[in-house]
Amino acid sequence: MKWEAVIGLEVHAQMLTHTKIFCGCATTFGNEPNTQTCQICIGMPGVLPVLNKKALEFAIRTGLAMNCTISGYSRFARKNYFYPDLPKGYQISQYEHPICEHGHIEIVVDHEVKRIGITRIHMEEDAGKNIHEGTGGYSFVDLNRTGVPLMEIVSEPDMRSPEEAAEYMRKLRSIVRYLGVCDGNLEQGSLRCDANVSVRPKGQKEYGTRAEVKNINSFRYVERAIEYEIKRQIKAIEGGGKVVQETRLWDADTGITESMRSKEEAHDYRYFPDPDLVPIMVDQTWIDEIKASLPELPDAKRHRFVSDFGLPAHDADLLSSERATAKWFEEAVKAGGQPKAVSNWMMGELMKLLNEENKAIDACPIQPKQLAEMLHLIDKGTISGKIAKTVFDEMYRTGKDAEAIVQEKGLVQISDSSEIEKVVDEIIAKSPKEVERFRAGDEKLLGFFVGQAMKATRGKANPQMLNELMKKKLV
Numbered sequence: 001m002k003w004e005a006v007i008g009l010e011v012h013a014q015m016l017t018h019t020k021i022f023c024g025c026a027t028t029f030g031n032e033p034n035t036q037t038c039q040i041c042i043g044m045p046g047v048l049p050v051l052n053k054k055a056l057e058f059a060i061r062t063g064l065a066m067n068c069t070i071s072g073y074s075r076f077a078r079k080n081y082f083y084p085d086l087p088k089g090y091q092i093s094q095y096e097h098p099i100c101e102h103g104h105i106e107i108v109v110d111h112e113v114k115r116i117g118i119t120r121i122h123m124e125e126d127a128g129k130n131i132h133e134g135t136g137g138y139s140f141v142d143l144n145r146t147g148v149p150l151m152e153i154v155s156e157p158d159m160r161s162p163e164e165a166a167e168y169m170r171k172l173r174s175i176v177r178y179l180g181v182c183d184g185n186l187e188q189g190s191l192r193c194d195a196n197v198s199v200r201p202k203g204q205k206e207y208g209t210r211a212e213v214k215n216i217n218s219f220r221y222v223e224r225a226i227e228y229e230i231k232r233q234i235k236a237i238e239g240g241g242k243v244v245q246e247t248r249l250w251d252a253d254t255g256i257t258e259s260m261r262s263k264e265e266a267h268d269y270r271y272f273p274d275p276d277l278v279p280i281m282v283d284q285t286w287i288d289e290i291k292a293s294l295p296e297l298p299d300a301k302r303h304r305f306v307s308d309f310g311l312p313a314h315d316a317d318l319l320s321s322e323r324a325t326a327k328w329f330e331e332a333v334k335a336g337g338q339p340k341a342v343s344n345w346m347m348g349e350l351m352k353l354l355n356e357e358n359k360a361i362d363a364c365p366i367q368p369k370q371l372a373e374m375l376h377l378i379d380k381g382t383i384s385g386k387i388a389k390t391v392f393d394e395m396y397r398t399g400k401d402a403e404a405i406v407q408e409k410g411l412v413q414i415s416d417s418s419e420i421e422k423v424v425d426e427i428i429a430k431s432p433k434e435v436e437r438f439r440a441g442d443e444k445l446l447g448f449f450v451g452q453a454m455k456a457t458r459g460k461a462n463p464q465m466l467n468e469l470m471k472k473k474l475v
């Protein structure tokens, strides 16, 4: 029997506000424990929270960017549970009336565009952090994170594979970074993901029982954790057992998910409207203002790169994922680079070199205009595509222009047929045995001859001319 996975993600994104969601404490990451706290965020009795307007604006910004409806009326609710890192005994979140609903975003997987629904985006406060390791048998609580504003972005169960889930998370990261509402830093926990996973026989309409996998903090782990979970569930069912509704914890070290607790239902939390916070009424004028301030977003850019530059969806998706990358691409094209050629060099050589040094494209030693100039040298036939790799490496290393490097290193392509002919004759004269075999029908040997000639010219022979001349002389 063929199985199908059904996946929905809940992503927590930490908003890039300077202060917390209900008090004026700083949100700086990594400071001394419990130095960024006050009576409000540590939950003293009698204090009153006040909503940070910037957090509300960021949530609306995100909702608009993800094609959501923005609620004119929304409000906060208390989610009641006990945990040492939650001093109030409840978390202020949103329940019945979230700020954003009914949106969608697009992802590209296997060169296909797919739409993923966004059920809702709501605001909530983060909890503190329990520290167990390296504390000599004690546990400590750091409340610096308590009250830091989060958005919880809940997707529809629209994903069908681990790859789609990872792509969705990448796209979310890309959008919140474009918007400037979250830094998308996975290592620091600015973006955290829980996955709801179930399996069902292909063709069946009803969903299977789902398990929630928590604690996923990288794109690679999204894929691996979900992959593991799908296999585990199929194995359980095929072995005559069943999947139970529960919360499972992903362990990155062992690569497995483990049962943590039975899944709580919403009613376990005894949600009720927070009486300390007034309902939020957002007027249309403000929503329109925020909408007008949105930058061109990755999906819009991707569509434009496809329609204006004729790029394949896959290229357009990669190039539009980061604002700086998209800008670099557009500048290179504006400077005269042929779009697909620019894309190929960026996604190939350029990304390789940048990744090796873990460098952002902002810090790239090659300017977009310089790539366009190098591409022009290829088009003119001054250098071959192969030599261009050497030139490009040198440009990256020195920041010099392609033209200067070509002159300095004597890399001009040989397109003089008599010069190439001379080399071809030499190679043929040196390899009588191979010539015999070639003439007896071993045509694969053409590669050998061309390779020898290329070597003799240090890669500078015009490849088309060399190929033609070699064939002509050998037959």
Ligand SMILES: [Zn+2]
Residues within 6 Å of the ligand: 020, 023, 024, 025, 036, 037, 038, 039, 040, 041, 042, 147
């Ligand atoms: Zn505070």
